[in-house]
Amino acid sequence: MEEAIKAENLTRSYGGNVVVDGVDLDVREGQILGFVGPNGAGKTTTWSMLTGVLRPTKGTVRLLGKPMDIDDTELKQQLGIVPDHSVMFESLTGEELLLSYARIYGLGREDAGQRTDEALAVFDLEDAARRPITTYSHGMRKKIRLAAATLHAPRILFLDEPFEGMDALSARTVMSILQQMAEQGAAIFLTSHMLDYVERVSTHIAVIRDGKVLLSCSREEFRELPAAEGEDGAGRLENLILSISRRERFSRLSWIGNRSTT
Numbered sequence: 001m002e003e004a005i006k007a008e009n010l011t012r013s014y015g016g017n018v019v020v021d022g023v024d025l026d027v028r029e030g031q032i033l034g035f036v037g038p039n040g041a042g043k044t045t046t047w048s049m050l051t052g053v054l055r056p057t058k059g060t061v062r063l064l065g066k067p068m069d070i071d072d073t074e075l076k077q078q079l080g081i082v083p084d085h086s087v088m089f090e091s092l093t094g095e096e097l098l099l100s101y102a103r104i105y106g107l108g109r110e111d112a113g114q115r116t117d118e119a120l121a122v123f124d125l126e127d128a129a130r131r132p133i134t135t136y137s138h139g140m141r142k143k144i145r146l147a148a149a150t151l152h153a154p155r156i157l158f159l160d161e162p163f164e165g166m167d168a169l170s171a172r173t174v175m176s177i178l179q180q181m182a183e184q185g186a187a188i189f190l191t192s193h194m195l196d197y198v199e200r201v202s203t204h205i206a207v208i209r210d211g212k213v214l215l216s217c218s219r220e221e222f223r224e225l226p227a228a229e230g231e232d233g234a235g236r237l238e239n240l241i242l243s244i245s246r247r248e249r250f251s252r253l254s255w256i257g258n259r260s261t262t
Contacts, residue, residue: 001028034237035047035206041210046208050063051158093131094131112151120147159190163192175201199237205218
C-alpha cells in the first residue's frame with residue numbers, strides 16, 4: 001500500500017503552550033485511522049494541520065507524496081474534508097449544494113446529476129433534497145457535508161466528528177461508505193468521541209493525550225492489548241482511553257444521595 005498521509009514531528013504551539021507535541025503519523029491507502037483521545041488532547045489541532053487549516057509550528061505534512069499546500073489545486077482535488085462545523089451555502093437546497101460541489105470538482109453535468117441523486121438516496125436525504133439546508137437538523141447537515149466531500153471519490157478523506165448528532169442507522173450507513181471507500185484504496189483519517197463507532201470502522205487506532213501520540217497500532221494489535229478488554233459494559237476502546245488518561249472510571253457528586261429536608 002502506498003503512503004497517503006505522512007506527518008513527522010508535527011508540533012503546534014500557542015505562545016508557550018504546546019498543544020501538539022512532535023506527532024508522527026503514517027496512513028496508507030486503504031487504511032482508516034481512528035484518531036482518538038480525551039478532550040483537549042490535540043485531536044482537532046492535529047486534524048487542522050493535516051488539512052492545511054493551521055500551519056504547524058514545527059514538522060511536516062505530506063499527502064500523496066507531496067508537501068501539504070492548501071493552494072495546490074491538483075492536490076486539493078484528491079481530498080475530501082469534512083470539519084466538525086463549517087459554513088455551507090445554507091440558502092441552497094441539499095440537491096443544489098451537491099450539484100454545485102460536483103461541478104466544482106469537475107464532474108460533467110450527467111455525472112453530477114447521477115451522483116447527486118445516488119448520494120441523496122444513500123444518505124436518506126431524498127425527502128429533504130429540495131429543502132433549504134437552513135431547515136436541516138444537525139445530523140442531516142453532517143450527512144450532506146459528507147455526501148458533498150465524497151462525490152469526487154477522493155483519495156484521502158478527513159473527517160472531524162463524523163458521527164456526532166447521527167442516529168444509529170445513519171451512523172451505520174456512514175461506516176459502510178467509509179469501509180467501501182477504503183476497500184477501493186482511499187485513506188481515511190477521522191477523529192471522534194463516538195468510540196464504539198471508531199472501534200468498529202477503523203483499521204488502525206492512534207491515541208493522543210496532552211499533545212503526544214501514546215499508542216498507534218492496527219486493529220488486530222489493539223485487540224491484543226490487556227487494557228482494551230471491556231469492563232462494566234464499556235467498549236474496549238473506551239477502556240483503553242480511560243487507562244491511558246489515568247482517570248477513574250466513575251466520579252461522584254457529593255450531594256447526590258444526600259438530599260436534605262427543609
